[in-house]
Amino acid sequence: MIALLAVSSLRRHIGDYVYDLAWVYAIVIIAYVVTTLFFSLGLRIPYNRWSDAILSFLRDLSEPYLRLFRRILPSFGGLDLSPMLAIILLLLVGTLARHAISG
Secondary structure (H helix, E strand, O other): OHHHHHHHHHHHHHHHHHHHHHHHHHHHHHHHHHHHHHHHOOOOOOOOHHHHHHHHHHHHHHHHHHHHHHHHOOOEOOEOOHHHHHHHHHHHHHHHHHHHHHO
């Protein structure tokens, strides 16, 4: 009986971990979109190492996932809807994975 409760608790914790990991990745995508917006408006100090490091880090994490959605969605002028669709799908899959793992 105790082993069954331990396995159930472990599955719940793993499910919560997967869900939280999806949320962290969604926050990284949001941070990438916001920093790209600010830097494109000219709020970036030219040749600054820390701002370049932050943008490079966020780009390296976000672009491979966002590129999948940019291939599917057409461009709407200057409006890029791929991050919004990517975040919605990511959180939906995170929620489904959480419920599938938790049981």
